[in-house]
Amino acid sequence: MTNQALPLFRLLDVEKIYRIDGGGWSRLGIGSRRQLAALDGIRLTVRTGDSVALVGESGSGKSTLLRVLLGLTASSNGRALYQGDDIETLADDKRRAFQRDVAMIYQDARGSLNPRLSVLDLIGEPLRQHGLCLAAELRDRVAVLLTRVGMSPDTADRYPSQLSGGQVRRVAIARALASQPKVIVADEAVSGLDVSTQAQLLNLLRGLQREMGLTLLFITHDLAVASYLCSRIAVMYLGRIVEAGPTKEVLRAPAHPYTRALLRASPRFFEPIAETLEGEIPSPIDLPAGCRFASRCPRVAPDCRQREPTLMTMRADRDVACLHPLFD
Amino acid sequence: MVAPDLLQRGEASTRSGSALLRDLVRACLYQLRARPFFGVAAFIAVAFLLAAVFAPWVAPFEPTFQDANHLMAPPNAVHWFGTDSFGQDLLSRVIYGARYAFLIGFCSVAIGAMGGLAIGLAAGLRGGAVEWSLMRFVDAILALPSLIMAIAFISILGQGVDKVIYAVGFAMIGPFARTVRADVLQVRTRTFVEAAGLMGVDRLRIVWRHILPNVIFPLAVQATIRISEAILVSSGLSFLGLGVVPPTPDWGLMISEGRAFISFVPWISGVPGAALALLLIALSIVGDGIREQFDPKMRANR
Amino acid sequence: MMHPVARQAEVAGSNVLSDRRDREPLLSLVDVSLARNGHSVLDRVSFAIERGETLGLVGESGAGKSTIALVAIGLLRPPAVTLDGRMQFAGHDDLLALPESAWAGLRGRRIAMIFQDPASALNPCFTVGRQLAGPLRRLLGLDRAAARRRAIELLESVGLNDAEARLAAFPHELSGGMQQRVMIAMALACNPELLLADEPTSALDVTIQAQIMQLILQQVRARNASCIFVLHDLALASQVCDRIVVLYAGQVVEAGPTEIVLRRPLHPYTNALRACVIELDTETLTPPDGGLPALGAMPPGCRFAPRCPSAKIACSLQTPPLRQLEGREIACWHPG
Numbered sequence A: 001m002t003n004q005a006l007p008l009f010r011l012l013d014v015e016k017i018y019r020i021d022g023g024g025w026s027r028l029g030i031g032s033r034r035q036l037a038a039l040d041g042i043r044l045t046v047r048t049g050d051s052v053a054l055v056g057e058s059g060s061g062k063s064t065l066l067r068v069l070l071g072l073t074a075s076s077n078g079r080a081l082y083q084g085d086d087i088e089t090l091a092d093d094k095r096r097a098f099q100r101d102v103a104m105i106y107q108d109a110r111g112s113l114n115p116r117l118s119v120l121d122l123i124g125e126p127l128r129q130h131g132l133c134l135a136a137e138l139r140d141r142v143a144v145l146l147t148r149v150g151m152s153p154d155t156a157d158r159y160p161s162q163l164s165g166g167q168v169r170r171v172a173i174a175r176a177l178a179s180q181p182k183v184i185v186a187d188e189a190v191s192g193l194d195v196s197t198q199a200q201l202l203n204l205l206r207g208l209q210r211e212m213g214l215t216l217l218f219i220t221h222d223l224a225v226a227s228y229l230c231s232r233i234a235v236m237y238l239g240r241i242v243e244a245g246p247t248k249e250v251l252r253a254p255a256h257p258y259t260r261a262l263l264r265a266s267p268r269f270f271e272p273i274a275e276t277l278e279g280e281i282p283s284p285i286d287l288p289a290g291c292r293f294a295s296r297c298p299r300v301a302p303d304c305r306q307r308e309p310t311l312m313t314m315r316a317d318r319d320v321a322c323l324h325p326l327f328d
Numbered sequence B: 001m002v003a004p005d006l007l008q009r010g011e012a013s014t015r016s017g018s019a020l021l022r023d024l025v026r027a028c029l030y031q032l033r034a035r036p037f038f039g040v041a042a043f044i045a046v047a048f049l050l051a052a053v054f055a056p057w058v059a060p061f062e063p064t065f066q067d068a069n070h071l072m073a074p075p076n077a078v079h080w081f082g083t084d085s086f087g088q089d090l091l092s093r094v095i096y097g098a099r100y101a102f103l104i105g106f107c108s109v110a111i112g113a114m115g116g117l118a119i120g121l122a123a124g125l126r127g128g129a130v131e132w133s134l135m136r137f138v139d140a141i142l143a144l145p146s147l148i149m150a151i152a153f154i155s156i157l158g159q160g161v162d163k164v165i166y167a168v169g170f171a172m173i174g175p176f177a178r179t180v181r182a183d184v185l186q187v188r189t190r191t192f193v194e195a196a197g198l199m200g201v202d203r204l205r206i207v208w209r210h211i212l213p214n215v216i217f218p219l220a221v222q223a224t225i226r227i228s229e230a231i232l233v234s235s236g237l238s239f240l241g242l243g244v245v246p247p248t249p250d251w252g253l254m255i256s257e258g259r260a261f262i263s264f265v266p267w268i269s270g271v272p273g274a275a276l277a278l279l280l281i282a283l284s285i286v287g288d289g290i291r292e293q294f295d296p297k298m299r300a301n302r
Numbered sequence C: 001m002m003h004p005v006a007r008q009a010e011v012a013g014s015n016v017l018s019d020r021r022d023r024e025p026l027l028s029l030v031d032v033s034l035a036r037n038g039h040s041v042l043d044r045v046s047f048a049i050e051r052g053e054t055l056g057l058v059g060e061s062g063a064g065k066s067t068i069a070l071v072a073i074g075l076l077r078p079p080a081v082t083l084d085g086r087m088q089f090a091g092h093d094d095l096l097a098l099p100e101s102a103w104a105g106l107r108g109r110r111i112a113m114i115f116q117d118p119a120s121a122l123n124p125c126f127t128v129g130r131q132l133a134g135p136l137r138r139l140l141g142l143d144r145a146a147a148r149r150r151a152i153e154l155l156e157s158v159g160l161n162d163a164e165a166r167l168a169a170f171p172h173e174l175s176g177g178m179q180q181r182v183m184i185a186m187a188l189a190c191n192p193e194l195l196l197a198d199e200p201t202s203a204l205d206v207t208i209q210a211q212i213m214q215l216i217l218q219q220v221r222a223r224n225a226s227c228i229f230v231l232h233d234l235a236l237a238s239q240v241c242d243r244i245v246v247l248y249a250g251q252v253v254e255a256g257p258t259e260i261v262l263r264r265p266l267h268p269y270t271n272a273l274r275a276c277v278i279e280l281d282t283e284t285l286t287p288p289d290g291g292l293p294a295l296g297a298m299p300p301g302c303r304f305a306p307r308c309p310s311a312k313i314a315c316s317l318q319t320p321p322l323r324q325l326e327g328r329e330i331a332c333w334h335p336g
Helices: A062-069 A092-101 A119-129 A135-148 A153-157 A165-178 A195-212 A223-229 A247-252 A257-265 B004-012 B018-034 B036-053 B090-126 B128-143 B146-157 B161-188 B191-198 B203-239 B251-261 B267-294 C004-012 C014-023 C065-072 C100-106 C128-140 C144-157 C163-167 C176-188 C206-222 C234-240 C258-263 C268-276
Strands: A009-020 A034-046 A051-055 A077-082 A102-105 A183-187 A215-220 A232-237 A240-246 A312-315 A318-320 C027-036 C039-049 C054-058 C082-089 C111-114 C194-198 C226-231 C243-248 C251-257 C323-325 C328-330
Touching: A009 A062, A034 A062, A034 A240, A051 A062, A051 A223, A062 A183, A062 A215, A092 A102, A102 A165, A102 B191, A119 A135, A119 A153, A119 A165, A135 A153, A135 A165, A165 A195, A183 A195, A195 A215, A195 A223, A195 C268, A215 A223, A223 A247, A232 A247, A232 A257, A240 A247, A240 A257, A257 C206, B018 B267, B036 B090, B036 B267, B090 B128, B090 B161, B090 B203, B090 B251, B090 B267, B128 B161, B146 B161, B146 B203, B161 B203, B191 B203, B203 B251, B203 B267, B251 B267, C027 C065, C039 C065, C039 C243, C039 C251, C054 C065, C054 C234, C065 C082, C065 C194, C065 C226, C111 C176, C128 C144, C128 C163, C128 C176, C144 C163, C144 C176, C176 C206, C194 C206, C206 C226, C206 C234, C226 C234, C234 C258, C243 C258, C243 C268, C251 C258, C251 C268, C258 C268
Parallel strands: A051 A215, A051 A232, A102 A183, A183 A215, C054 C226, C054 C243, C111 C194, C194 C226
Antiparallel strands: A009 A034, A009 A077, A232 A240, A240 A318, A312 A318, C027 C039, C027 C082, C243 C251, C251 C328, C323 C328
């Protein structure tokens, strides 16, 4: 590979704008068509070996960003690059490599597995697709993968409906590993599970990442999960990255008021509930001028409603999009 | 109320190959236990089927054998269900008639399901103009009741058992195509299809491995339910004199033949009529039971 | 189960009746067992909740937390399941044997429930106003205008601004947080004495979770009502519950004041659960292997023994009884 020095993923001012009808009248040219900016000027770099957490509440644009990264959704503006090439217009051989190198773990693991295929067929599919093993070795390879994710090789003959939620997630992980990817993209891969199952999976993912040198892009709403798995973090709010940097430092001393609010809102043993933010994430349709967090920000100043802050490097390795960051 | 152990099996039913048959048998066994009515209906349907298959051994006479000494005889020891105006034994004709009923029912449903699958798949997968024109074609078929459609086809194809099969089969393509397209559209948006695409699985393979199996199963359930409809339509055709030609022992034809004597020899029409009614009711109860077991919409309380 | 002193007092005069009611727990379960298709789902569950108290049922999914909530509001009843034991609720001695007609007077009026997923608990076909006013008219006998006024009051009390306009909204027009606020308003409509909240915030974002939990606590306290939370998040439970009941495979394994049970867990399972909770400064997680035993295949003796790090042979021989130990109840042969 000649592109080893290039970052794996690079997003340059990616925007995703949906145009929506303002009801029946707008189709007749009466009334205005409105815009929904799901992503607005996203800049993100993921290098080989990085583990990056994308954190934000629902409606923050995490999932749209993921779809752009995977080439499932075309961006409206800006460029999304994989090893220097535009993801949307990859040449055939590069697309094939992309499909093998980038593996996805869905939030709805059960939904991402065809219920009519056995575990053997499910995990074997990427192996066969990319010609990674002979037909005769298939069962052995699947057994190895199953063992790798902490499941018994006998599971190969079962169907997803016969597995528990935690087991299904393990199968989804094994399937993602099958194509020997460089990057694992995981969308809320441990949410909605029991704490014990979640902890088991987190340990599994961390082990895989360390042992196999995987690059990890992990979408989560849970800051603690982000800090357990990822060395870097990007916090999103309403289609923008508001803060990015090394996870430990960002969580120790958040610079954006939103990051701090998220941090304080996560439950902590024996501390009173901290209701840190009022109201809810506003609708991304026709946003007002100024900082988009201004409507909920506890530290809002007059200029916040006029000037929109851009993501700027404030200190070594710390990017913040705030006019009045919380640096001491 | 569906028993939880079966709920699990119901879930497992979303599988392929021989598992499908096994689940079907399991479902029947469960229905048998849960509702005695289903048992009676299944027994009747199976009895008809066996009689049809083994007709030459079961029937006391040849279906076209004319007993000149017993014209229009009432039920008696020799002719259990009596004879018709040609002296043909009604029981034997009803038994042989079941052959035609099942033959026409199965074959025409197979044609309808195949045609519906092709059109539905094409429409659901291609989308756009292809979908639009195919679905308008289907709408046109559906605009007329299946009996009228079948009459139209018969008038083009001519009479005979094979022609009836084609006619009824074509008339059934419409409803099958609709359900297949709806299922394809729904399955296409499922996450596992997107996931396969992300892995680089090519389109044809996705259709074959991921979409088709999830469409075939509801189609098979549909087909079991529609067999009774096909039998009814084919009998209707024969009754109207448009279907099979005499002396073929077809129930519709037999009912039609007895019509002239209905006031004083009621059994000529009555016996095939009762056979038809009994089989259709039995088949719909069996079909409902199977659907209840497998239709995901009716399994919502899982 | 009546306190002997209270029994004497009741005979002595009627003015002490209220005193007796204050001292008796609002809801108490004594050895409640539940089986479904011959499989035991709950096994001799006992706990009580006082007036004005918040109690948390915690454990892994499948432990029976939600089942208890459904039994407590009479939605899980024979013949769907077989029930055994005794459940008392202020004034009713045996709720488990209560006929459906009598339940109608309790459910929604004195015992109310908030469900996990407001989006599916609300009917998508009707406006919020209609869904809120309907029960008000039916349960409280209000006329149309009064029900509307009361609905607006309720929505305002749960922090929905612009309440009048919200009445005309359909559930899908509201965000998840707002839907949950509407659910809370519905649950509080008749000032219930007991509120059951089954994972009320697991479908919501953390900042909204904090708001909703705060709201529930504040409303419950304002009414001196009691609340049973079904939670899987131990940290959250420690923030909102006065007392904790830890369930494993349908049995109570440890129960007591939150401060005691969660700060110094004695049952290995409670310990294991705590070790699974991920916090910002967590370096390593040490979850127990495996999962809950299957319903039909409960291990003999202590049900946690196969996963327990400190299990001895004796643990698999005999079921440990629930006993008092250091300010809590615990079912373990080798606590600590």
